[in-house]
Amino acid sequence: MNVKNYVNFEILSLPENVSFARSSVGAFVSQIDCTLEDVDEIKLVVSEAVSNSIIHGYNNQKNGKIFISVIIYDNRTVEIIIEDNGIGIEDIEKALEPAYSSDPQRMGLGFTFMQSFMDDFEVLSKPNEGTSIRLKRNFLAKGKEAYA
Template identity: 70%
Template structure:
């Protein structure tokens, strides 16, 4: 599977940059002729991942770096990679449980939303080094037929 197009950008871990990341990824993903609902779901998973980086990875420190790479593959799948260099996740399995949060004031649904609105989700994390979340959304057969 080859790459058709990609974008890579980085930004500071400021809460106001969550909407920036959403907008950038949504605009880039719109090349695939997704429905508006699909684009909203893609933007939601980006919001969740970036918010996790800011809140949990960096403990709300605003001078840290978050990187996003978005790839459109030849098979018209969309791959989103969100990377931070924060404190990492001690126990990924535990973090993936619905309603688990390392912050008791949070709902703990971020990974649940990400998983439910994507076709693939992988998390790589090392305590003290950061976290990398890879999300993949396939272009459905119905969408392929409609736009071919």
């Protein structure tokens, strides 16, 4: 599988950067000729992951770094990696449970959305080191009807 195109960027953990990350990744992914719905799903997943880094990883502190990579492969697979150097996740299995949140005010559905909209989903995290979310989606596999 060959890399066709990629972008890497870094943002500060400011809430206004959620929409920047969401739109930038959406714009980049749009070069694959896929549906608007596909792009909207990618944007949703990116905003969930970046919000998690800001809210949970950095506890809303504004000086954290978030690293975002998007890779487009020859076979129309898109890989998105979102990383922070925040507090990390103690119990990943528990964090992935639908409707689990460490904050009772929140819905706990971010990871559930990521899993349902993507074909491949991986969380690497270490307490006090940070969290890395790796998401993959193939646009032939999922949007097949759209291209028939």
